[in-house]
Amino acid sequence: MHISTKCSIAIHCLIFISVYAETQKVTSELLSLSTGTNPVTIRNIISALKKEGILSVKFGTGGTKLNCPLNEITLYRICNALEPDFLVKLIGIHPMPSPLCPVGKNIHSVLNSSYAKIREDLCSSLQNISMKEIMDNYNNL
């Protein structure tokens, strides 16, 4: 129900891969050490990014490489890969308003039309940031 730490871990991994994949084999173990997260979580995240076509993993022997240009990897794409309907889950709605009350009966439909706008805005905000800018940012530290 939130933009989770999975997203920040994914970005961390992508920076790491972008910097080191040329010169060494980047395994889930290595990413686990760098991020401070356990290897299974890393493998799940990498697996989701792989399904989205963002990176590829060498089977058997291990190691991962980026699969598309940095500017095509937007935060929206990353979040979406990690959690397909994250935009819906991001904003919670109380589940059991009273159907006997005029307000309770209609609250879900009223909220949804306002919340749809917020989701759209957030969506374009996330689409406007890509790994390109984030890497530039990293390199200019």
Place this chain on the structure above:
Amino acid sequence: MHISTKCSIAIHCLIFISVYAETQKVTSELLSLSTGTNPVTIRNIISALKKEGILSVKFGTGGTKLNCPLNEITLYRICNALEPDFLVKLIGIHPMPSPLCPVGKNIHSVLNSSYAKIREDLCSSLQNISMKEIMDNYNNL
């Protein structure tokens, strides 16, 4: 770490108050029935909205009324009243990257500059929606 159901409950309460406060005493018990949430949660939410100046509560004998025009009650103000640093908490960052790794050492600062942009965008998105629009929406159902 997300825009919680507390926000949707708050909106529900504000609609309810806006519709019924003229004609009856709106208590936490009543709001509890309409929202399907327990009265203590309602009282906590109402209390937060009161501190923000959004509504006022008649002490002792109970009942609550709106305290300012609908168009001045933006979603941002509501969210902020409920959870003062919700924008920061909304986006999680993995807490323990390795300080020994060049990526790990700098990831927080890199993420924060990108995330700041997202927070700003979301902030203006929430400021663009007020209870005025939401009530119009409710009335036109």
Place this chain on the structure above:
DNA sequence: TCCTCCTGTAAATTTTAATCTTACACCTAA
């Protein structure tokens, strides 16, 4: 061929956050 290092994924456990429940002091108006 076999052994080692890696991935992919499932299941159980632990941790953490959110929500609900219970409890009670205090206020106001009838």
Place this chain on the structure above:
DNA sequence: TTAGGTGTAAGATTAAAATTTACAGGAGGA
């Protein structure tokens, strides 16, 4: 003075996220 409210704290419950454990299966070097 009593009935019906609010405000708030503390503990219990529930739900979600993350970690741990476990293991089958691929690739490549000895």
